[in-house]
Structures are given as structure tokens and as C-alpha cells.
């Protein structure tokens with residue numbers, strides 16, 4: 001019936017169908033999973049975007065943990081207000097915004113790259129996020145790695161997979177000290193007890209335009225399962241395999257993830273820094 005279909009003619013997706021697809025992809029009870037998503041590609045959910053959250057919780061069970069990125073990029077140079085963990089909406093779309101607004105969700109305190117989580121490992125993931133380091137030791141993505149979590153990509157590619165920025169940090173590539181966009185400035189601003197505090201960043205997650213390059217390596221090494229969830233392409237990746245693979249690629253080639261777009265606000269300065277350090281003969 002036409003009134004039960006979304007504008008592009010695809011059937012709406014239900015909680016039960018989504019749970020079935022997630023299980024078929026390899027998601028299991030008790031898993032810790034970090035989700036990057038495009039709800040539009042997953043499909044129309046008549047009961048609203050939390051339908052996907054319910055499906056994930058159905059599969060994970062009470063012993064599993066759901067986490068999402070809730071980035072805000074609260075750099076004063078972008079002309080945005082300071083980061084308030086309880087109030088500031090994420091710029092990453094409807095699903096992570098829905099998760100972070102759940103009463104049971106916990107959210108980390110970093111002013112540009114926060115994460116939110118629901119479940120028994122939510123406090124472990126989100127507590128103590130260094131305000132000067134988006135992806136360093138003890139950041140939520142580093143704890144995801146240490147805890148043996150999984151990354152789920154729904155309707156998005158590796159270019160949405162922020163864990164690859166953690167791999168850049170772990171690998172020690174020298175360019176992470178350069179801002180994504182110099183015009184933003186080196187500090188993020190956070191609202192703490194009614195006061196604005198600024199934190200100068202140690203490292204900066206940069207351009208992700210080259211991240212799809214890792215896909216053949218993940219397939220070859222067996223770290224990624226591929227399928228469909230709702231109407232979206234889906235990838236479920238073992239985070240330890242993902243990070244270790246990416247770190248190995250970066251140690252072999254520090255320019256592995258940088259893009260070649262001349263108008264990129266990030267990569268030209270990073271290529272320059274690599275060349276000044278002797279790239280490609282590093």
C-alpha cells in the first residue's frame with residue numbers, strides 16, 4: 001500500500017527485521033558495539049529512529065553495550081557555543097542524537113569528539129575522557145579497542161569510521177599534531193559548572209577521505225563481515241583487527257590515509273609535514 005511506503009518506494013523496516021539482519025551480520029548477545037549510521041539508508045522506521053536502538057538492544061541483550069560518536073566540534077573558531085555534555089546536539093545525525101538523548105545514556109566530556117553509550121560498559125567507555133586528547137589513551141575509542149569491541153557501519157563507509165583516527169594516533173604518524181582546519185584554532189571550549197573552559201588539543205583527528213583504502217586489507221585478513229541491515233549496506237568489524245591492521249599500514253606508509261584533494265582543509269598541510277620529515281623515505 002502506497003501509504004505504508006517511504007518516498008523512494010522501499011518498504012518500511014521493523015525492529016524485528018533489523019534485529020534479524022544484525023544477527024545475520026554476526027552481532028551477538030553481550031557484544032560491545034560502536035555504531036556509525038545513516039538512518040536514511042537503513043530505511044523508514046514508522047516508530048521513529050529509536051527502532052534501530054531497540055533492535056540493537058534486542059540483539060545485544062542486557063549484558064551488551066551500544067556506543068555511538070556524538071561529536072560536536074566545539075572549537076570557538078567555528079563560531080559554535082561551548083560543549084555542554086547534557087545539552088549540545090551532535091553534528092553526526094539522527095541516530096547518535098537519539099541515543100545520547102536516552103535517559104540511560106552516558107556521554108564523554110571531550111569538546112570535539114565525545115561518545116555516548118548505553119549498557120554495562122557505558123561508564124567504562126565514557127568516563128575520564130582527556131579534554132585535551134580526542135582519541136588518546138583512555139579515550140572511548142581506545143577503550144573500545146582494549147575491551148575487544150566491534151565497529152558497525154550502517155549505510156556508511158570507512159570514511160565514517162573514526163576508529164581509524166585512533167590508529168593514526170597509536171601509529172605515531174607525525175601529522176596528527178596539525179589541526180583539521182587551522183582556522184578553527186587549537187582549542188576546544190567546554191561548559192563546566194556554568195563556566196567556559198578552553199582546552200588546547202594535543203592531537204587532531206583529521207581528514208577521513210582516504211579511509212576506504214583499508215577495506216581490501218580488512219577483507220583479506222578476515223576482520224570484516226558484510227551484509228545488509230534494513231535497506232543499508234552493513235559492515236561489522238572486529239576493532240582489534242581493524243586497529244592493528246591500520247597501524248601496520250600506517251607504519252609502512254605514513255601517508256596511507258591522507259587524501260589528494262587540493263581543496264582539502266587538512267591533508268595538504270599534512271603532506272607538507274611528511275615531506276619535510278623526509279617522506280616517502282621515512
Ligand SMILES: [Zn+2]
Nearest residue numbers: 207259264267
Ligand atoms: Zn583530505
